[in-house]
Amino acid sequence: xxxxxxxxxxxxxxxxxxxxxFLLFVYWFLFLNGNEFFQLSIxxxxxxxxxxxxxxxxxxxxxxxxxxxxxxxxxxGEALNVPFAFALYYIGFSMLGGIINIPVDGIDYFAxxxxxxxxxxxSWSEMLRDSYRLLYSACSPFxxxxxxxxxxxxxxxxxxxxxxxRRRSLxxxxxxx
Numbered sequence: 186x187x188x189x190x191x192x193x194x195x196x197x198x199x200x201x202x203x204x205x206x207f208l209l210f211v212y213w214f215l216f217l218n219g220n221e222f223f224q225l226s227i228x229x230x231x232x233x234x235x236x237x238x239x240x241x242x243x244x245x246x247x248x249x250x251x252x253x254x255x256x257x258x259x260x261x262g263e264a265l266n267v268p269f270a271f272a273l274y275y276i277g278f279s280m281l282g283g284i285i286n287i288p289v290d291g292i293d294y295f296a297x298x299x300x301x302x303x304x305x306x307x308s309w310s311e312m313l314r315d316s317y318r319l320l321y322s323a324c325s326p327f328x329x330x331x332x333x334x335x336x337x338x339x340x341x342x343x344x345x346x347x348x349x350x351r352r353r354s355l356x357x358x359x360x361x362x
Contacts, residue, residue: 200268
């Protein structure tokens with residue numbers, strides 16, 4: 186899992202396909218009278234549309250992360266367990282929120298702001314972390330070579346301080362491009 190360089194494409198596709206199945210269920214529940222099957226109320230139409238849009242936003246963010254930002258391998262156990270969290274996000278929130286007949290109000294707008302702000306912060310931090318990893322992996326062989334050969338006669342502690350400071354300055358200069 187951690188440290189594995191295996192691409193794990195079958196596992197990634199399984200996660201993606203299960204997310205698609207969950208989204209189809211949510212669409213059926215919110216817009217194709219799936220709530221009647223469970224004998225639940227229809228709920229406010231604006232609220233149902235917003236719930237589905239937020240499911241799509243989550244789907245896009247998670248799919249991007251699984252296919253592009255997650256560089257380590259994915260085990261079959263992880264590929265089978267992670268979709269349960271997605272089921273809670275997609276199906277759980279849609280079923281709980283999709284049956285509410287109250288029109289969207291101030292607390293809903295506050296919740297939308299929190300969701301969108303959290304999504305932006307999380308996605309941005311994941312992309313910055315990915316950029317840092319790429320930058321660090323480009324510099325890592327040289328840093329490791331210097332450490333292993335003892336060039337400059339530095340002790341381990343002072344060397345780790347130097348590399349930490351150097352990595353930080355490289356990262357900050359990369360952000361400010």
